[in-house]
Amino acid sequence: MSQKAWDARKKIICELVSDSIYVPMKEKEMAAFMQVAKEDREDFRAILRELLEEGKLALTPKAKYVKGNGRALTGTFISHAKGFGFVEIEGRKEDLYIPEDKTGGAFHKDTVEVALLPECEGKRQEAQVVRIVARGMKQIVGTYDRAKEHYGFVVPDNNKLPQDIFVPKEHSKGAMSGHKVVVDITDYGNDRKSPEGRVVEILGHINDPGVDIMSIVRGYELPVEFSGKIMNQVERVSQEVSEADMAGRRDLRDVVMVTIDGEDAKDLDDAVSVAFDGERYRLGVHIADVTNYVQENSALDREALKRGTSVYLVDRVIPMLPHALSNGICSLNAGSDRLALSCLMTVEPDGEISDYEICESVIRVDKRMSYTVVKELLEDEGLAEREEAYGQYKELVPMFREMEKLAAILREKRRKRGSIDFDFPECKILLDRDGHPTEIKPYERNVATDIIEDFMLAANETIAQHFYWMELPFVYRIHDVPDGERIQKLAAFINNFGYYMKAVGRAGQKTSGEEVHPKEIQKLLAKIAGTPEEPMISRLALRSMKQAKYSVDCSGHFGLACPYYCHFTSPIRRYPDLQIHRIIKEQLRGRLKEERIAHYREILPEVAKHSSETERRAEEAERETDKLKKVEYMEERIGEEYDGVISGITSFGIYVELPNTVEGLIHVSKLPGDFFRYDESRYEMVGDATGKSYKLGMPVRVRVEDCDRFNRTIDFSIA
Incomplete structure (x- = not known):
């Protein structure tokens, strides 16, 4: 059949299908349709496939051909308890709304093909599920x-x-x-x-005891146990560093270095060293060489990729690698020879990294330090002199002081370029032996946690920049510019308080959207510091941000205000770090030839995508276990009163957060003294008669009314 005849046949078939979207053909058109089919069955089927691919035709759940509405879209179906749902489509700003009668039998997390329904002004774009591509939940x-x-x-x-x-x-x-x-x-x-x-x-x-957490673990399909094959592989790994392992590596065992972690940390994958020669700082960030023990495409490596990350739940850690590795030969234990990848940086007094070297090394950590001890050594001048408690650290105190100075210099350099620091409290939930929560307290950042954060950021940026300019395949950590519409809403809202942000038009685009430089967000946070509106505007600014993710494209990190960033410093608990360690070592050894470059270009997009997905899964599971234990903790405190701040406002009520990070809802019907409506433009709940308003960040006193462990919700009322 000629192309002209082919196109004519396509046109006839399209004309036979009803013009109304998703109205099946009438009997007359159906008969004509079938006549065309009989004339040449093979060509007819091929034409139908082509029309489906082009979106000119679509299949209903009952396998009837109907008029398409442009090229069909594929995404993930997210169901709602009330029967309707949404479809998330990668690259699309807003999810599609799927009415209850248009779900086509889709189940939560199914991969589905949808077609758009006619647009209704002022409403979210609706669509209909026309095909279930793959089931998401087994x-x-x-x-x-x-x-x-x-x-x-x-x-x-x-x-x-x-x-x-x-x-x-x-x-x-x-x-x-x-x-x-x-x-x-x-x-x-x-x-x-x-x-x-x-x-x-x-x-x-x-x-x-423990069944509640295990239910969440299984619900998120988090792999817990390692197979016998993997454990056999781990048992064969030597627990000592041999001379052969050290061959060809930089020997840094004479360099004074420490690990600084939480008191209960067991997988120590980063050590730091600092020296000051009177002009410049020599900063060393030394990361456990996990790839020496996890060979590419081994059973252990495939399992680590599948897991993507370690998961830190309220009562347990689900590791990416077996404890025999993560707490053993891969952990930078004090006094033991260990293999590492070291990033050795020369830092100028203004924080500029003027020179650096990346090398394979062998190290020996001098002391295992905790955040608490380092904080106390630096903040209490007399502690270092007390032999009975801190005398063992006396020789290290001068280095800690240089670390403190250098960290402050690096932080100030980041601040000047616009790095954003949202300082919202995280919490630590303490449990008894039966898994019952006994205390909830916020984590406190201190000088020691800042030192490690600043040094790790410096190493991550240095590594990312190095490989970006080498134009080699790599896995970057990116954070995209916030959506223009969200920034416009934030800018309009802060104008009510006399603040403003500079925005710039998107280069080369005709849209009315605007972008904002991270420095503008940083300036805004500085201006509102200590003001009554600080909690409210800080939360809204955070909500305007996008989520960070992994990518093979180096598009920059908005929150850190830097063009190059990656995750290099935690290969024990994050697969992207482990993956780029392999690339770094192959490049250092001169083995990154065309074949290996092609190999990485092929596999890295999926590694980045999967790692982002497993990171989201881990974050959700961690959040759910925290919520569950917070509800259990508050169950015993029903009737008690607390001071809190309004952390969120919706059409159905206001959320209040307590100092210990517990959050509960006051339903709009329970707000006393008036009938309240949600003013979305001002993020306020306003009373019709009195004009009384509840705003984000406003302090309120609440009473605990009810707790629902099943739905993991806490209900408050105004006290």
Whole structure:
């Protein structure tokens, strides 16, 4: 068939399909459609495939051909408990809204193909699911409820799932009501039928210690145990550094260096050294050479890539690498020879890094220090002289003082270029032996934590810049410029308080959106410091930011106001660091030839994408376990009163955060003295009659009213 005849046939087929979006063909058109099909079945099928790819036709969930609305879009379906959902599409600013009757049988996290529905002014763009490309959830975790003699239901822990899972008795594995279970989905159901599943694991009763956290672990599909094959591989790794291991490396064992970590840290992957010659600082950042023990594409490496990151939950750590490695030969334990990658930097008095060297090294850490001890040594002049408590550190104190000075210089250099520092408190939740929370307290930053942060940032920037200019494949840590619309909203809001930000038009674009330099955000935070509106504007500024992620493209880090950045300093707990260590070593050894460069160009995009996804998964799981324990902690404090600040406002109520970082909701119906409405433009809840308003950052006194462990929510009322 000629191209002209082919195009004519395509046109005929398109004309036969109804012009109304997603209205199937009428009988007359269907007959003509089938006639065309009979004339040449093979060509007809090929034309249909081409039209589907072009988006001129689409398939309904019932496999009927309908008129398309442009090229079909593929994304991830996110369901809502009320039946509707959203589809997240990479590169698209706003998710698509999927009405309840347009979900096409999609289940939470399914990869789906959608087509846009007609736009409605003032509403989010709607779409219809036309095809389920791949199922996203094969298992769910929930609470078993034995409803009848011959069957039961599993109520999903994930409140995004709108339906319970039906489980026949023969597939219940003997589960009883109240058991936390893992269920394989055997049937995803439809409009008339509930999803069906098979219990494959009973985690324990809902009230058993540890079952609550394990339910979250399984719900996020976090791998916990290492296979026997991997553990056998780890057992064969030597726990001593041999002469052969040290061959060809820079011997830095005579350089005085320390590790500085939290008191309970066991995987020590970074050591630091500082010397001052009267003119310049010599800063050494020495990172454990984990790649020497984790060979590319080994079972251990594949498992580390799958995990992507270590996960730090409230009661446990799920490591990326087995403890035998991360706490053993890969940990920079004091007094032991260890293999490392060292970034040796010469820093000028103004903070400029004038020279640097990256090398494979062998090191020996002199002391294992904690943040608390270093802080006390630096902040209390007399402590270093007290032999009974701190005498062992006396010889190191001069180096710590130089570290403090150098860190301040590096921090000031970052501040001048516009680096943004959001100082919102994180928390530490203390548990008893049964996993019950006994105390919640905010983490405190101090001079010691700042030293390590400043030195790690310097090394990460130096490494990233070096490989960027070598034009070699690499994994960067990027943080994109905030969305122009969000910045415009923030700028309009702060004008109400007499503040402003300079914005610039996007070069080469005709859109009305604007970009902002990170220095403008930094200046804003400095201006509002100590003012009543500081908490409110700081939170809004943070919410205008995008999430950082991994990428093979070096597009810069907005929050740090630097053009080059990567993660080099934690190969024990982050796979991207481990990955770039391999590239660094191959480059240093002269092995990064065309074949290896092509290899990395092929694999790194997926490594970056997967690492970003596993990082998000870990963050969500960590957040959920924290929320769960905070609810459990507040359950025993119902009726008590606390001072807090308003941390969020929505149409349905205001969120209040307590000093210990616990956050609860005051429903709009519970706000006393008036009928309140949400003023989105001013981020305020305003009373109709009195004009009384609740604003972000406003101090309020609240009473704990209720706690819901299942939904992980806390309800407050105005005290």
